[in-house]
Amino acid sequence: MTMENNLNQKHTLSVLVDNEPGVLSRVTGLFSGRGFNIESLCVAETMDPQVSRITLVTRGSEQIVEQITKQLNKLINVIKVIDFTGTEFVEREMALIKVRAEASTRAEILRTVDIFRCKVVDVSLQDYTIEVTGTAGKIEALLTLLSHLGIKEIARTGAIALGRSKKEGPLKREGVKE
């Protein structure tokens, strides 16, 4: 009777933890010590200053992710673990992209920024710095378009996520796209 399934599905986990020194290293140490992988990780305080939210993206079979969730729950400083996979949730990443902006390309960059509904947050004679938020897919698409213009540097966050609120009646979801 062995464990079946080797599906390597992506899972976005939201982990509420005590906002204390050393907690992040308990969480990451668990992943490295047990050979689980972390694709990205974001941490910040919640509304309650004693609680932080870690949003963590990992990959693994059903059984591995079940172990990850249980092992996280076993840490004394972990208050709650939510696996968003298979539920309705909103997920966003952010990137800052410094792209070479010459006279000949400035207009094209601004047009692209417009299409992607992102912002130029810093300007110099040589380059633009663009701020973009969205799904990983959107950020990848923007990077592809900008890459031939010459990307100098990027800084990217991991994903953050929240579960969607229940919608009443036939109301349409607005403003957010997956």
Added chain:
Amino acid sequence: MKLSGAEIVVESLIQEGVKFVFGYPGAVITDIYDCLEKRPVRHVLVRHEQGAVHMADGYARASGQVGVCLVTSGPGATNTVTGIASAYMDSIPIVVFTGQVPTELIGNDAFQEVDIVGITRPCTKHNYLVKRVEDLARVIKEAFYLARSGRPGPILVDLPKDVLKAQTEFKYPKKVELKSYRPTYNAHPGQIEKAAALLQKARKPVIYAGGGALASRCSPEIRTLAEALSIPVTSTLMGLGCFPGTHPLSLGMLGMHGTYWANMAVGHCDVLIAVGARFDDRVTGNVERFAPEARIIHIDIDPTSIRKSVNVEVPIVGDCKDALTKLNQRIQQWAAQDWSKMRQPWLETIREWQTSHPLTYRQEGEEIKPQFVVEKIYEVTRGQAIITTEVGQNQMWAAQFYKFDRPHSFITSGGLGVMGYGFPAAIGAQIACPERMVIDIAGDGSIQMNIQEMATAVANNVPVKIAILNNGYLGMVRQVQELFYGKRYAQTALSGNPDFVKLAEAYGAVGLRASRPEEVVPVIKKALSIPRTVIMDFVVCAEECVSPMVPAGAAMTEMLLVS
């Protein structure tokens, strides 16, 4: 009234009912020692901090109380790591207090500074660095609560010197409030129902009990279930004693060096009821081929143990005692059925395996067989001793040839397999149970890993007995070399072993030696009659192997019978 941090530590220990602390002083914890001397907590001065942790571990297992250690910062702290890791693997409740440099020096590579909280993070159930004296009492309260509740385990509390000096009002908290820690004790009735349904149809069931059964103190419930439905019981190395070894339904130990019939029974059972066990690789062997016909019921207080390595049909999260009590109630309705008659064919099959492949050895000629020594210790003590072991062949022969009828009587480093564990653990167990006979069944290699604790035993009049199965080898490794490395005994012959009799005498203890089979029983009897620390040096056959043995990667039913 205000108390200093050091006083708070000591008063908190008293509040927790701690009677013994195993420790070793150093600069940053001198304040605690200064307070400890004046209060009714007995301190056992060890000779190496690793010994202190194993003693606390042995004490905890024998007494059911939390074991406590106290050591200094830096090297004192790092010396505890092996002991902590062993207690973690075996889920033993201990609290280790380490000294730390003053808070303002932390991070400065100060003298004897080490990040012990960082080092022990993956091998403690939880650990703390106390930065404010106001937090101290609460942290200690939590530490003891965490150590003993849920799945027990070691907790480390790091105490900077300035926190021990600082003063505050002392009020020991009555309750622990940890919003993120709520172990599940109550087994879900729906799952019990499913387990009962599987059991009702089972033709060839086996109960597989582990260390969790001892932690949960559910021996009576296991016995009730086994006897009610005539289910044979096998136990892991950690679980030995949770079901009487001499009971007709006992299969003995399973696993890599388990009995042939226990492994065959598990390999052919149709329902396997795991109680506080974790399907360790030494138990499952090739996991793909473990218990291939079994539908598995798994009872464990730790959800991570369930479905970690094998698939489980009926998981039951909860205290084993609670789950089994409910299950036993549920199956009472079937009392009218003649289960023992119904079980006859299955028990008969197992008996055939047992008859065809018993645990044997041949005691012949001039040489003492190590198994013979264990068997004689069993006979002379009538199975009533607390046995601790070192690691290696000595450990396996102790597990195979001493039949444990009482729980908490077999104390061994199961998960981590620490050579040097058994002797200090025996000291801890003897201190916990002064009225019982405590014997460390040792190897000549392992005993030298914490031999310095002879001084601790002698100084504290701890009358433990050490039975060295002296084969002149790191026997378990030699066995692997004999069977799988063409008898090339690279670095496993122990030349330069001391004369253990003289060594005992040098420490002010008693040393006895047996070199011929007929000397074995007299030496054991003599040792047991002396109320002091005694080393028995049994010069045994050098190249004996532990049998059966499941080679790495094989299925548990593919045992090698080594003669």
